[in-house]
């Protein structure tokens with residue numbers, strides 16, 4: 001029997017812990033604050049931001065939402081980030097990606113105060129992660145570590161294969177897998193669009209993480225018997241539904257399920273963890289900035 005990993009259940013458990021940390025901070029007069037900045041008309045980005053705001057509300061985290069019209073100059077965004085950097089009520093800042101083409105993404109990430117960079121994408125925080133001294137682990141890979149731990153999937157000595165090398169998922173996932181600590185110690189292979197004989201590599205994985213953005217590209221033939229399959233992909237594909245689309249992962253769920261010992265569904269797998277870990281980082285930011293210890 002293949003275990004279907006329930007991301008909502010794991011995220012709920014983590015969020016219960018976060019809610020009690022929020023109470024600890026509130027008892028000392030500190031309300032964690034997360035600023036979200038949206039500079040896009042993209043439907044999916046709007047949905048992600050509103051999900052983050054809603055979760056903040058549920059957990060007692062103050063959310064400060066800022067919208068900037070996509071045709072505004074980059075300086076408008078930078079000025080807003082500077083103001084948020086200086087605002088003591090804001091402990092975490094998240095600029096929803098993608099930003100418009102005329103705004104340099106790297107410059108945005110570098111503008112955010114590293115102490116408030118709850119996405120963990122600022123070069124200082126990337127450096128700390130690689131050095132094994134993470135301040136904020138990027139939310140999606142950190143969430144995947146939590147999922148694996150919740151289902152007792154051992155990474156130590158395991159062959160972990162990450163398909164995708166983006167700065168937000170693939171690279172930090174690989175960096176976490178190679179750390180000498182819990183959730184790490186895996187022998188890690190990173191694959192991408194130039195990888196030769198991809199299926200040979202993926203079939204060798206004990207833990208396979210698919211983060212390509214290519215709908216259902218990993219099928220059962222590419223999954224080794226008994227592997228744990230983590231599907232990060234969230235892809236809208238045309239479908240005969242009310243919205244005109246449905247969400248599918250980067251893994252062909254039905255065929256992969258036949259081979260895997262455990263697998264995440266889409267939706268309801270990795271997604272809820274990404275949001276939970278953003279809340280986690282925000283509370284950690286509030287704790288670090290206020291000097292009030294919490295038990296995260």
Ligand code: NDP
Pocket residue numbers: 140163164165166167168169170191192193194195198211212213214217232233234235270271272274
């Ligand atoms: P990117 O587009 O930034 O990166 C995709 C990576 O996949 C690249 O490294 C690319 O290789 C690689 N790739 C693309 N095609 C292939 C192929 N045919 N074979 C092997 N490798 C390939 O995507 P992200 O990492 O940002 O996101 C990946 C997916 O995860 C998307 O569906 C996204 O929506 C989803 N996502 C979901 C989240 C969640 O919370 N569930 C959070 C973040 C993302 P190369 O570098 O060579 O181009």
